[in-house]
Amino acid sequence: xxxxxxxxxxxxxxxxxxxxxxxxxxxxxxxxxxxxxxxxxxxxxxxxxxxxxxxxxxxxxxxxxxxxxxxxxxxxxxxxxxxxxxxxxxxxxxxxxxxxxxxxxxxxxxxxxxxxxxxxxxxxxxxxxxxxxxxxxxxxxxxxxxxxxxxxxxxxxxxxxxxxxxxxxxxxxxxxxxxxxxxxxxxxxxxxxxxxxxxxxxxxxxxxxxxxxxxxxxxxxxxx
Amino acid sequence: xxxxxxxxxxxxxxxxxxxxxxxxxxxxxxxxxxxxxxxxxxxxxxxxxxxxxxxxxxxxxxxxxxxxxxxxxxxxxxxxxxxxxxxxxxxxxxxxxxxxxxxxxxxxxxxxxxxxxxxxxxxxxxxxxxxxxxxxxxxxxxxxxxxxxxxxxxxxxxxxxxxxxxxxxxxxxxxxxxxxxxxxxxxxxxxxxxxxxxxxxxxxxxxxxxxxxxxxxxxxxxxxxxxxxxxxxxxxxxxxxxxxxxxxxxxxxxxxxxxxxxxxxxxxxxxxxxxxxxxxxxxxxxxxxxxxxxxxx
Numbered sequence: 001x002x003x004x005x006x007x008x009x010x011x012x013x014x015x016x017x018x019x020x021x022x023x024x025x026x027x028x029x030x031x032x033x034x035x036x037x038x039x040x041x042x043x044x045x046x047x048x049x050x051x052x053x054x055x056x057x058x059x060x061x062x063x064x065x066x067x068x069x070x071x072x073x074x075x076x077x078x079x080x081x082x083x084x085x086x087x088x089x090x091x092x093x094x095x096x097x098x099x100x101x102x103x104x105x106x107x108x109x110x111x112x113x114x115x116x117x118x119x120x121x122x123x124x125x126x127x128x129x130x131x132x133x134x135x136x137x138x139x140x141x142x143x144x145x146x147x148x149x150x151x152x153x154x155x156x157x158x159x160x161x162x163x164x165x166x167x168x169x170x171x172x173x174x175x176x177x178x179x180x181x182x183x184x185x186x187x188x189x190x191x192x193x194x195x196x197x198x199x200x201x202x203x204x205x206x207x208x209x210x211x212x213x214x215x216x217x218x219x220x221x222x223x224x
Numbered sequence: 225x226x227x228x229x230x231x232x233x234x235x236x237x238x239x240x241x242x243x244x245x246x247x248x249x250x251x252x253x254x255x256x257x258x259x260x261x262x263x264x265x266x267x268x269x270x271x272x273x274x275x276x277x278x279x280x281x282x283x284x285x286x287x288x289x290x291x292x293x294x295x296x297x298x299x300x301x302x303x304x305x306x307x308x309x310x311x312x313x314x315x316x317x318x319x320x321x322x323x324x325x326x327x328x329x330x331x332x333x334x335x336x337x338x339x340x341x342x343x344x345x346x347x348x349x350x351x352x353x354x355x356x357x358x359x360x361x362x363x364x365x366x367x368x369x370x371x372x373x374x375x376x377x378x379x380x381x382x383x384x385x386x387x388x389x390x391x392x393x394x395x396x397x398x399x400x401x402x403x404x405x406x407x408x409x410x411x412x413x414x415x416x417x418x419x420x421x422x423x424x425x426x427x428x429x430x431x432x433x434x435x436x437x438x439x440x441x442x443x444x445x446x447x448x449x450x451x452x453x454x455x456x457x458x459x460x461x462x463x464x465x466x467x468x469x470x471x472x473x474x475x476x477x478x479x480x481x482x483x484x485x486x487x488x489x490x491x492x493x494x495x496x497x498x499x500x501x502x503x504x505x506x507x508x509x510x511x512x513x514x515x516x517x518x519x520x521x
Contacts, residue, residue: 048431071435078433090425092242102432107228149432 001026002047002157002190007056008212009042016042017053018212024190026156029183031199032192034209040192043209044159047190048080049073061156078106081150081187083179085162087142089134089149095121096130099149106153120148124178140171144178151182158182160191164198172198228441236445243418250414250450251457254506257407258458258499261400265495266466268396273486275389278382279355285363286376287349293371295347301371302349308365310358315350319343346373407506408513416514419443426518436519443511451507455499462499463492 002024009017016039024030032040045051046058049065057064065076089098096117103113121127124144134142143163150158160179164172176198183189193199199206208216240247289298295316302314317325322345327334351366353359363377419426429439470485 074430074433074435074438076433077431082431088424088428088431090428101429104231105429105432105434105438107231153432 001059001061002188003059004043004046005057005059007046007053007058009039009046009051009053011042015039015212017046017209019056020209020212020214021056022207022214022217024188026188027183027186029180029189029202029204030191031202031204031206032190032209033194033199033206034215036194038209039212040209041161042212044161044190044192047157047159048077048082078153079156081147081153081155081158083143083146083150083158083160083163085165087134087139087146087166089142089145091134094131094133095126095137095145098134098145099152102149102152116152117148120152121145124148138171139167140174143167143171143175147175147178147182151187156188158187158189160189160193162193163191164193164195169197173201176202228438231438232441232445235442236449239418239442239446240449243421246414246418246421247450251454253410253414254407254451254454254503255457255461257403257410258454258503259461261403261407261502262458262462262495262499263465264396264399264403265498266462266491268393268400269491270485271389271392271396275386278385278389282378282382283353283355283359285351285353285359285366287351287366287369288346288373288376289348290371290373291346293347297371298347298349301369305349305351305362305366308358308362310354310362312352312354314352317348317350319345319347322346322348404502404506408509410510412510412514414510418446419511419514419518423518430519439519440512440515443515444508447507447509447511448504449507451503451505451510452500453503454507455496455503458503459492459496459499462495463488466491 002022004020004022007017007020008015018039020039020043032043034040042051046053047060049068053066056066058066060076060079068076090101093101099117099120100113103116108116118127118130121130124147126141126144126148129137129141129145134145137145143166147163158179163179164175167175172195179189179191180202203220205217205219207214293301295318298316302316305311306314320343323337323343326345327337330337351362353362359377363375366372366375426439466485466488470488473485
């Protein structure tokens with residue numbers, strides 16, 4: 001569960017989020033939509049505690065993370081898989097190493113890593129790319145690697161920030177299928193996007209943010 | 225705990241080889257810094273050694289006695305003087321002994337002294353001082369003592385040499401401190417470049433829930449290894465240079481002031497510790513300082 005209670009955040013006097021209250025339940029699939037600069041990225045950065053709200057509380061599984069100390073941040077993030085528009089893969093590591101990296105951080109043994117990474121790559125439909133470097137892959141394949149990295153530690157939440165923004169429509173659709181599949185396995189998905197067609201097609205809960213306020217929170221298509 | 229230590233170590237070593245140019249630049253700059261530092265250390269130690277030797281050689285006052293002072297009178301005088309705290313010991317040097325010494329000093333040219341029909345040298349007392357600071361008082365006292373013809377004491381010369389040597393030592397110390405500061409700056413800058421090149425990596429590490437120490441570990445290992453290896457390189461080079469210097473100085477037949485350098489063996493055992501501790505702390509400090517900014521994600 002992710003719960004925002006009267007959360008406000010200002011940057012240089014300009015409100016990025018203004019008294020936002022939202023609750024996302026376990027297992028949900030939620031789109032966050034809205035124009036650029038409306039506060040969508042702020043929303044995500046608050047969940048991962050990359051930034052702090054000016055006021056209000058943010059609960060993850062009934063724990064107020066605004067009260068977390070710096071030392072508790074790693075534990076929080078290990079429960080949240082992150083996927084970005086620009087993939088954020090390490091160019092000097094192979095696909096395998098990029099995914100294994102997330103497991104090393106949590107101190108899994110070599111043996112577990114060598115068993116689970118290929119499984120995750122297979123699940124993402126790229127079992128044969130393990131030894132390649134990200135630069136030699138197509139955009140969609142890179143995003144698959146990034147998603148494999150995000151879910152390798154079985155996080156409770158998957159946060160995706162414009163995951164299809166750099167992909168062509170058909171590849172974007174394939175990525176959406178993967179994310180939907182992950183959601184069906186029980187992972188709560190929060191996805192920020194601009195892609196109207198994808199939102200319409202998926203038919204999920206849509207939270208629209210504009211000028212730092214939630215202006216609609218409905219099940220169904222984009223901005224209805 | 226052990227797992228994360230081995231992880232840090234493995235990643236640190238991997239990184240050394242992955243960013244070869246950076247590693248090389250850091251190695252060269254720290255080694256060079258330590259090497260220069262080592263040369264000033266040699267200078268400082270040897271100047272200190274020489275000034276000690278000069279003090280030892282010149283901490284004597286020669287008191288020349290009048291012709292009519294007998295040996296017994298001279299020895300009584302010596303016993304009186306021994307009451308002074310500044311004096312370590314007093315030797316009575318008869319004119320014959322003085323001539324012997326003279327002949328020895330002249331060495332091969334000693335035959336020139338054979339031409340003398342009469343020994344022109346006076347009987348003397350040779351006073352060895354506890355340390356140079358008491359020299360003035362004793363010399364003054366001796367001058368006014370009855371039966372003393374003349375007093376010879378190289379006070380001004382010795383003082384001059386001592387003040388020069390202490391100036392050199394102070395200068396060396398200032399330069400050493402300056403070099404340490406410069407090398408910390410150089411290292412933290414090189415590591416900063418390495419860290420900046422890996423800013424993205426660090427960010428991603430933090431996103432997947434890495435603790436700060438997990439990020440720091442490999443970089444710290446890298447810094448420590450670079451520091452340690454640089455220390456070894458600098459040590460090797462300093463050893464070679466110093467060894468050569470000692471050899472070439474001792475093979476020189478004509479020598480000024482009986483110049484001799486401190487034994488390499490003794491110097492080197494302390495130098496390796498100095499280099500190691502400096503190199504490692506410079507490496508560790510440099511990497512920790514340069515990382516700080518990047519951990520705030």
